[in-house]
Structure formats: structure tokens, C-alpha cells
Amino acid sequence: MDRLHVTATSHWPNYLPEYVARELGYYEAEGLEFSRSAPDDWTQVLTDLETGTADVVLGGLWVPAMYHGRGREYRAFAQLNTRNPKALVTREKVADFDWKDLEGKIVLAPGAGGTAPYVHTAGLMRKAGVDLSTVRWVRDLSGSMLTELFLGGMGDALVTDLVNAAFLEHRQQAFVAIRHDRAGGLMPNSVYYTTDAVLAREDQLVQRFYRALEKSYDWLKAHEAAELTELLAREWPSLDTDVLVGVVDDLRSSGIWEDLRIGEEGYAEWMRILAEDGLLDAPVAYDELVTVVS
Known part of the structure; x- marks a missing residue:
């Protein structure tokens, strides 16, 4: 062996x-x-x-x-x-979500374990024509910390992995607005x-x-x-x-x-x-x- x-x-x-x-x-x-x-x-x-x-x-x-x-x-x-097994979640269910809905909003994107959650999300937003200068980011902190802060009232949307997103939905604490694996392709x-x-x-x-x-x-x-x-x-x-x-x-x-x-x-x-x-x-x-x- x-x-x-x-x-x-x-x-x-x-x-x-x-x-x-x-x-x-x-x-x-x-x-x-x-x-x-x-x-x-x-x-x-x-x-x-x-x-x-x-x-x-x-x-x-x-x-x-x-x-x-x-x-x-x-x-x-x-x-x-x-x-990319990530999702963007919001506190309330959003019908027909569009990336441009994030203009003027605050998005929490973890980064303690790497830069992809922010970079891939921002890349998909740019591709969809979002004016990123209007979006405010909270970055470079752990996913667990940002999830706790989001549930406590910080920001308008949270980038998280699909496992966490599913459990947040199961507990009715947040809802998937869009999934990176589907919206982002390969x-x-x-x-x-x-x-x-x-x-x-x-x-x-x-x-x-x-x-x-x-x-x-x-x-x-x-x-x-x-x-x-x-x-x-x-x-x-x-x-x-x-x-x-x-x-x-x-x-x-x-x-x-x-x-x-x-x-x-x-x-x-x-x-x-x-x-x-x-x-x-x-x-x-x-x-x-x-x-x-x-």
C-alpha cells in the first residue's frame, strides 16, 4: 500500500x-x-x-x-x-430574481476560506449587466460569522454554500434567490x-x-x-x-x-x-x- x-x-x-x-x-x-x-x-x-x-x-x-x-x-x-455549489439567499422569498435586484443593496460574501464566493458572484453579476459600483460588499470574514450576522439583520443578501442554504430554508430563516450551479454553468x-x-x-x-x-x-x-x-x-x-x-x-x-x-x-x-x-x-x-x- x-x-x-x-x-x-x-x-x-x-x-x-x-x-x-x-x-x-x-x-x-x-x-x-x-x-x-x-x-x-x-x-x-x-x-x-x-x-x-x-x-x-x-x-x-x-x-x-x-x-x-x-x-x-x-x-x-x-x-x-x-x-460552483453556492447560492445567494435573502430573508424573504423572491419571485423571478434578477441579479440587478442587488443594485443599491448590501451583499455578504465570505472570504476566510478563499476568494471564490465573492469573485464568482461578482463575475456573474457583471455578466448580467449589474452596475457593481452600486453594490456594497461585506467580505473576507468566515461563512459562519457572516451567516450569524445576516440572521441578526446585517445586509440584504448572503452568499453561502448550497448545504447551508438548504438548512436555512428548512428552518425558514432565509430563502434561495439564485443558485450559482444553475445560473453560472460549468x-x-x-x-x-x-x-x-x-x-x-x-x-x-x-x-x-x-x-x-x-x-x-x-x-x-x-x-x-x-x-x-x-x-x-x-x-x-x-x-x-x-x-x-x-x-x-x-x-x-x-x-x-x-x-x-x-x-x-x-x-x-x-x-x-x-x-x-x-x-x-x-x-x-x-x-x-x-x-x-x-
């Missing part, structure tokens, strides 16, 4: 294929001793990779893109989320990336990991979340499992786990948004950041 450790920016149900592969023995079948960690400070994942504590990072593609040509070179080889939201040295290993560590995840994807396409009740309860004991089962089936149907390969269409759109927002000088070519494995 060869050890493979993933260091991730979070531990959350949108990463479910990774846990399913472990649960069903797909890593073991590839001769891998799999483990994972999710440090409180997400930037620790880079240190984990550089020191060899971890072999692979699970996080945003914007990190390899921003570092490209700026001191660190990482290669992405798989996308765990084909779409987008490699969470990807696996590593160094050239790990990719070049003779034991094909990454390739075997990829094959295990492919089996997990295939299983999730063919099975309903109810079959994972025990796994979901064990991994997220603080969440109502019955509600979570429904959320997972919704994520399955949304296409979030449709394709493990990083698609060029979603990649190009995300690079465009990142460059438009100033995180990149220009979009990075697909072949410069992505390695296709099988």
Missing part, C-alpha cells in the same frame, strides 16, 4: 465523492492508503504540499492560477466539483492539484487516485443518497441527516459530480472571471495549469 494524503480547504458534503471512494474501498483497490486533513487556516494546505506532509491539495483552481509564474507552480489534474470550483514531482512518480500515485475517484463518480450517478445515510451521519453528525440526504440528491441532480476531468469550457470561463477581477494579468492557458490523467 502506498500512502496518499490530501490536504483540503474544508470538510463538507460537496466533497462527497472523496469520502465515497474511501467508504467503498476504491482507494484500497488501487493499493492506496488514503488519508485527508482540513486545516483551520486553509493556507496551511500549501505548506503541507511543499513539505511533503500532503501529496495533493483539494481547493480552488484560482490558487494555481494566481501563483503561475509568480514563485510556485502547481498542476491541477481533476475537478471534484464541476459547478465551473471547476474545487480541484485537486499537486507538483510536477508528484505527478511524475513512477508508482503513478496520482493516476491511481484518479481511477478510484472515477469509480466513486460512477457509483454516485447510479445510486441515491439514502444508501449513504450512515456515511453522512458519521461525517457530519451536527447536521440533520434526513435533510442532508435530500441535499445530496439535489447536488447529484445538479451535475456537480458529472465529470472528474477539468473541462476546457468551464476552465476558460473561470479564468475569464479571475482576470476580469484582477486576480490574473490575463487568463492562463489550459495546458499551462492542467494535466490530463487517466
